[in-house]
Amino acid sequence: MRELAELLQTGQVSSTELVIACLEQIKQTDGVINAFLTVDEQGALEQAAQSDARRARGEALSPWDGIPVAIKDNISTRGLRTTCASRILRNYHPVYDATVVERLKQAGLPILGKTNLDEFAMGSSTEYSAFGVTKNPHDPARVAGGSSGGSAAAVAAGQVPWALGTDTGGSIRQPSSFCGVVGLKPTYGRVSRYGVVALAPSLDQVGPLAKTVEEAAALFSLIAGEDPRDATSAGAPAFQVPRWNAAVVQGLRVGVPEEFFSSGLNAEVEAAVRRSLRTLEEQGAVLKPISLATNDYAIDTYLTLVTAEASSCLARFDGVRYGERVAAPDANTMFAKTRGAGFGAEVKRRIMLGTYVLSASHYEAYYEQAQRVRTLIKLEIARAFEQVDVIITPTTPSTAFRIGEKRNPLEMYLSDLYTATANLSGICALSLPCGYDSQGLPIGLQIMGDHYQEELVFQVGRVVEASVERGPKVEV
């Protein structure tokens, strides 16, 4: 991206040329990959022309003015179709931009289009999209991961330099890991959620996906910071791309939680992550074995809270103010028919589970219990960060699985086993490629940092990145 920014700055390439190159790559590859739900060819070309005109006048809005970006389709874009990969919103055109989109436009980034996801971000493979699965660019028989699978695959397939995703339990990091790109789940509240279609408001965060750590940091710098329209962002610091300094790892205390390296972890994934850990040690980091025993409860806690919050949030889709409606003579029948026809199977499953755990007779035993276990998880993470500066784990227990392989929903939920803890405790976490398995599939490494420690996490990520050999080039 630094190269692209320089090429734009010196006039060796124009924003229009970049957008045309992206559109061409999408035409060549997206018939197979299916990363995009909407490509805004005309809008992106217009924004690129405006960017080129600004550059010609010497009035670039930012160093990245003119570099196109893709947006996950649960983030509102004014006038540009936003479906959440759901039938119920298939013709929905938001009346306003999400704050993150507004900020990218203010930095001069043309919006190339909207990327595929699991319906309402509920899933880990994009197989639950109402508009078809996104294929992994490294092997089209395999999933790209999810729920931000479209954003991860688009970056990996060279369709766009960078993209935004959302992460509620791993939805940026897991697809980044599967597709061999870099993805950040920021600290809860550091990025505005205004205009992002909520899945679980106490867990959701917007974050960047890109090819390199530096690019992810640059995109993050454009979206981070307080927004008066999202009260949970109150006091959140902005972010600037740091001066890179490999010396940060000297004396760095790296927590290695044994629970994340236990049975169920693929041997090749473990070997790659441990190799990166040794590299850090050779450069002066101190590896500290730690225990995060509460991770054993993370998925069950996550599942209870996410279904409860989702069932409440999705009550707004009732066929009254936007979206599709199925006509009926009375209101309650209209609501039920509209929702029954508009939502897919996984969304209905989560609404049912969420309604159950929130119902009067089960609230205490399930929802309140999960909130209290969440406190235990949070406390354990806080204690860990008294002893260590970062925590390093695999991002996922395995590399990308085959399309159709995980038929049991509970099995699907387990692919968030190593990622949900960061959402439950609100800390930041970065996933980046740390090698490839014997089938040529990317392996992801996760660096978790305490609240607002994104800069440190990026610094460490950059050192890991520099030590990892480039894998096989994606051929699509």
Next chain:
Amino acid sequence: MIGREEVIRMATLARLELSEEEIELYTRDLNSFLVSGKKLQQVDVSGITGTSHAVSVIHALRRDEVGESLPREAVLAEGPEVLDGYFKVPRIVEGQE
């Protein structure tokens, strides 16, 4: 065990029309979910308060200032059915027309 009647009751609460197959499917799913819920119930949380917010912040208030609203026409344009500047819905309250 969660029975079929309870599943139908949940679907009614959630305003969600389900087919016969879906009722069967979600009866099975709710029951398998109960197993993982039971695991959480084994955890000792005595003396622990629940977390509803991941990062503790002081309650945030902003100045009460009049801002810009979304244009009415644009908002109504997304409605499935509108009439005279309002969203139109089927009858909610029983009674005479």
